[in-house]
Amino acid sequence: MNSRWFWHGVYALVLLALALAIYAASRTVDYTWRWDRVPDYIVAYEDVDLRSTLTGIVEISDGQVDIIGTQDAAATETFGDLDEVLVEDGDYVFDGDVIGTRSGWRIGPLTWGLVVTLQLSILALLFAVPIGLLAGLGRVSTNPAARNLAATYVELIRGTPLLVQIFIFYFFVGTVLSLSRMTAGVAALAVFTGAYIAEIVRAGIESIPKGQMEAARSLGMSYGQAMRHVILPQAMRRTLPPMAGQLINLIKDSSLVSVIAITDLTKAGREVVNSTFSPFEVWFTVAAMYLVLTAGLSLLIRRFELRLARSDG
Amino acid sequence: MSAGVEIRNVSKQFGNGVQALDDVSLSVAAGEVLCIVGPSGSGKSTLLRTVNRLETVTAGDVLLDGESIHTAGRQLNALRQKAGMVFQQFNLFPHLTVLDNITLAPLKVRGESMTTVKPRAQSLLDRVGLGDRGNSFPSQLSGGQQQRVAIARALAMQPDVMLFDEPTSALDPEMVGGVLDVMKDLASEGMTMLVVTHEMGFARAVADRVVFMESGRIEHIAEPENFFEPASGSRLDLFLGQVLR
Numbered sequence: 175m176n177s178r179w180f181w182h183g184v185y186a187l188v189l190l191a192l193a194l195a196i197y198a199a200s201r202t203v204d205y206t207w208r209w210d211r212v213p214d215y216i217v218a219y220e221d222v223d224l225r226s227t228l229t230g231i232v233e234i235s236d237g238q239v240d241i242i243g244t245q246d247a248a249a250t251e252t253f254g255d256l257d258e259v260l261v262e263d264g265d266y267v268f269d270g271d272v273i274g275t276r277s278g279w280r281i282g283p284l285t286w287g288l289v290v291t292l293q294l295s296i297l298a299l300l301f302a303v304p305i306g307l308l309a310g311l312g313r314v315s316t317n318p319a320a321r322n323l324a325a326t327y328v329e330l331i332r333g334t335p336l337l338v339q340i341f342i343f344y345f346f347v348g349t350v351l352s353l354s355r356m357t358a359g360v361a362a363l364a365v366f367t368g369a370y371i372a373e374i375v376r377a378g379i380e381s382i383p384k385g386q387m388e389a390a391r392s393l394g395m396s397y398g399q400a401m402r403h404v405i406l407p408q409a410m411r412r413t414l415p416p417m418a419g420q421l422i423n424l425i426k427d428s429s430l431v432s433v434i435a436i437t438d439l440t441k442a443g444r445e446v447v448n449s450t451f452s453p454f455e456v457w458f459t460v461a462a463m464y465l466v467l468t469a470g471l472s473l474l475i476r477r478f479e480l481r482l483a484r485s486d487g
Numbered sequence: 488m489s490a491g492v493e494i495r496n497v498s499k500q501f502g503n504g505v506q507a508l509d510d511v512s513l514s515v516a517a518g519e520v521l522c523i524v525g526p527s528g529s530g531k532s533t534l535l536r537t538v539n540r541l542e543t544v545t546a547g548d549v550l551l552d553g554e555s556i557h558t559a560g561r562q563l564n565a566l567r568q569k570a571g572m573v574f575q576q577f578n579l580f581p582h583l584t585v586l587d588n589i590t591l592a593p594l595k596v597r598g599e600s601m602t603t604v605k606p607r608a609q610s611l612l613d614r615v616g617l618g619d620r621g622n623s624f625p626s627q628l629s630g631g632q633q634q635r636v637a638i639a640r641a642l643a644m645q646p647d648v649m650l651f652d653e654p655t656s657a658l659d660p661e662m663v664g665g666v667l668d669v670m671k672d673l674a675s676e677g678m679t680m681l682v683v684t685h686e687m688g689f690a691r692a693v694a695d696r697v698v699f700m701e702s703g704r705i706e707h708i709a710e711p712e713n714f715f716e717p718a719s720g721s722r723l724d725l726f727l728g729q730v731l732r
């Protein structure tokens with residue numbers, strides 16, 4: 175017991191030493207850490223200006239501001255719940271003038287980036303799973319056309335860098351089919367991930383003993399029926415954990431679509447660096463945000479796997 | 488209910504060059520019980536598997552109830568339903584309960600309704616002595632029980648012929664009797680049966696004829712009373728000497 179705590183202590187010490195080393199390293203390059211700037215880019219509590227859309231006369235009654243149009247008295251505009259009123263009763267205001275401010279929570283660009291990253295990943299996964307399933311089935315098919323097509327797809331995708339695929343999807347496929355950035359990005363990620371899922375599906379199917387297919391066929395099932403009712407239900411159970419791992423990879427891989435100007439977490443990070451000149455803090459923060467996402471997911475998956483293992487009769 | 492099997496000049500050469508069957512011909516009458524014995528690698532399993540085309544043939548054909556198995560196109564799946572198969576390793580579907588194992592093919596292949604299939608599945612389970620285990624999963628059953636479920640599963644498709652490939656070889660000795668009893672019952676009801684087995688006692692008691700295979704050929708075929716009294720010094724004599732000890 176004691177020695178266990180000792181090694182936990184060693185672990186903590188090493189981490190601390192690493193942190194100190196990073197700090198010391200940053201001192202040598204004469205860098206001023208400004209962590210206080212970062213939170214605003216995650217969520218900010220700030221004042222929002224509210225502007226008139228009319229030209230007219232201001233009327234104020236118990237904190238509520240009404241603008242009565244001068245060209246058309248029927249046109250009025252009402253501002254309630256203002257935290258600060260910047261006009262006075264009887265003022266003449268023009269279209270676009272600031273009437274007051276309201277303060278509130280605003281989601282910062284890094285959080286938006288995180289949301290876009292999640293959106294991209296989930297959308298891409300939604301398409302990647304059927305693509306992968308189809309290609310995986312093709313891989314184990316006895317039909318040479320299906321088998322070779324699936325193999326070609328998997329080899330092409332796994333043999334080229336994702337970054338290059340994204341460029342091809344954006345500049346070539348995207349131009350030909352006039353896809354939006356987001357569509358091209360999702361498509362590139364889906365096609366990329368589909369190839370890996372195909373291999374997961376193939377391995378899952380091949381892990382099922384041959385006797386299962388034979389038993390199903392001997393009962394008169396067609397190949398498709400045997401796949402659907404006997405092989406795939408068993409294979410899917412085994413592919414769930416690696417499939418979940420693939421989702422985590424996808425989240426990380428999605429950072430590459432920032433090169434085609436999709437404002438995901440990575441692109442948001444770059445933009446924030448440009449406006450704060452605090453690259454160290456921002457990139458550490460971005461890394462931490464990815465980590466929260468992926469670590470949270472793998473925790474969920476671990477739980478799910480445990481439940482699956484328990485229900486395995 | 489029962490139908491015959493006719494194996495006509497079947498040869499089988501595997502991709503690796505192994506000649507597993509060499510011009511085998513054999514006629515099994517409706518209601519006949521045929522046991523197949525022989526040393527390991529003699530082609531017993533391969534022969535049995537050509538009957539429902541789990542194995543293709545290089546030459547020859549098999550007629551099931553008069554219909555060609557190896558030239559069948561789309562109707563192969565329908566033909567296969569006429570031949571139930573029981574495997575050495577049971578091959579139950581582990582993700583389904585016992586009852587679902589039995590009802591799956593009737594429901595999905597024949598499109599029967601649960602109301603007709605379920606009573607039939609239950610009576611089959613009763614018949615193999617597992618009437619109370621319908622909701623168990625295969626992994627919760629002993630090997631002998633699993634094999635009896637596998638027999639019930641095959642019977643649920645109401646086959647004309649039953650193929651058994653060493654159905655008791657993977658079982659603990661104390662489990663063998665129960666499975667053999669179910670098979671004896673089936674034989675006495677007039678089911679056509681092709682049984683690959685090492686259970687000489689079963690072959691002697693139940694078989695109408697016994698086949699001895701060696702090197703992909705039928706070396707000898709006879710009624711049990713003659714089969715188990717071979718000419719001394721013959722290959723069959725040596726084989727029986729080994730398996731009977």
Ligand SMILES: Nc1ncnc2c1ncn2[C@@H]1O[C@H](COP(=O)(O)OP(=O)(O)OP(=O)(O)O)[C@@H](O)[C@H]1O
Binds near residue numbers: 502506527528531534
């Ligand atoms: N899928 C296959 N590919 C290549 N060779 C095979 C295949 N299946 C069987 N064989 C070969 O064919 C021959 C006959 O095999 P088979 O399984 O029919 O023998 P068996 O009589 O059933 O033997 P056992 O008593 O061991 O089950 C053997 O030499 C075997 O190695």
Ligand SMILES: [Mg+2]
Binds near residue numbers: 531
């Ligand atoms: Mg065999």
